[in-house]
Amino acid sequence: MAQGHDNAPGRPAAPMEGAARSQSAARARVMIAIPTFQREELLQPLLCAIQEDAADVDAERRILIVDNDPEESARAVAATLDAGYLAEPTPGIAAARQAALDSAAPNELVVMIDDDLLPEPGWLAGLVDAWQTYRPAAVMGFVRYVWREGTDPWIAAGGFMRRTRFPTGTELSALATGNVLIDSAQTRALGVRFDVGLGLSGGSDLEFGRVLLKAGGRIVASAESVARDDIVSRRTTLAFVRRRAICQGQVRARLMSRDELAAARIAKRAGHLVGGLLRVPSFVAGEWLARLRHDLPAGAVYRRRRWFAQGRVLGALGVMTPEYKRPA
Known part of the structure; x- marks a missing residue:
């Protein structure tokens, strides 16, 4: 677990x-x-x-x-x-x-x-x-x-x-x-x-x-x-690591914006939203540059960070995908 x-x-x-x-x-x-x-x-x-x-x-x-x-x-x-x-x-x-x-x-x-x-x-x-x-x-x-x-x-x-x-x-x-x-x-x-x-x-x-x-x-x-x-x-597939990285980004955005005051909560979620949106294109660019250099580890890290940033955007918007969802 x-x-x-x-x-x-x-x-x-x-x-x-x-x-x-x-x-x-x-x-x-x-x-x-x-x-x-x-x-x-x-x-x-x-x-x-x-x-x-x-x-x-x-x-x-x-x-x-x-x-x-x-x-x-x-x-x-x-x-x-x-x-x-x-x-x-x-x-x-x-x-x-x-x-x-x-x-x-x-x-x-x-x-x-x-x-x-x-x-x-x-x-x-x-x-x-x-x-x-x-x-x-x-x-x-x-x-x-x-x-x-x-x-x-x-x-x-x-x-x-x-x-x-x-x-x-x-x-x-x-x-x-x-x-x-x-x-x-x-x-x-x-x-x-x-x-x-x-x-x-x-x-x-x-x-x-x-x-x-x-x-x-x-x-x-x-x-x-x-x-x-x-x-x-089953944890060594592209689908699994993508879902895991996105879920972790969602959770981070949700947890880091759990202030009791509504104004502070909205401000923090806006920060995660903007931060995620700004990071996604930079990580995409980094991944492509790594591919051009044939740098496999760097390309993988940039893609992981992109997926995490996408999760932050989704989490800031209130979209959550349970990583450990169980069958009904």
Whole structure:
């Protein structure tokens, strides 16, 4: 259930000191939540990898499968693999993620990993160690995308599935929740929740991070926590990457113009509209120049940016295309 974003870095976070550091170094309580929707075949290898990696982490831990399928297709898998199970029938990844946070015990850290990822060695320790060192509201791990052999080089070069691996402790100005640790006590105290209304359109993690930062919470990176995403064939098509880029542009325009005051909201949407309209022709020109130079990566990047700009225009006009729309 991956939803990806690039994340702009901030300043290095200051490690905790003195009594606060001693308190944060106490044995952590961790719930590893796996939001899932009709991907039972992926759960067994994921849980086995999690259990193997977590064995070396000095923390109280439990695993919870959060099933977003109204038919509860993951219930039998959870019972077979001796994992906790929680059904959340409200459609959308945001509802599943919020259900995981709501089910956390007091002072329990919630680690979320998407059901189509696999943790690499040191994954859980990287998240917990960063939290114990900096005590932020959220720690964001790295997602390493692996393209299938035979993927069109144009698509692989375009940065359509990409994250930046920031040094551990870097304060981030945006959040993606495919591989993340959330301090449930802090988010509850700050009143920050996932917006269920964004569950199918995408961007609920981006909005969660925006609200968290606005409320005074901090997000730091962990370069040591890595989860691998082996990109499936259906995500290596031109149609998919085009739809994804446009949807992300729509979501960005919608989220960045969510002011309470109507005048400010209208002004921001107008800014996205004008900005998108101005960028589209420049990106088209850049793509053609790249073709003339036979620069495949540059041409792919320019087209991705053009699609994103087109999405901004559509989003500013109120047109939304749910990226995770489900059959009726």
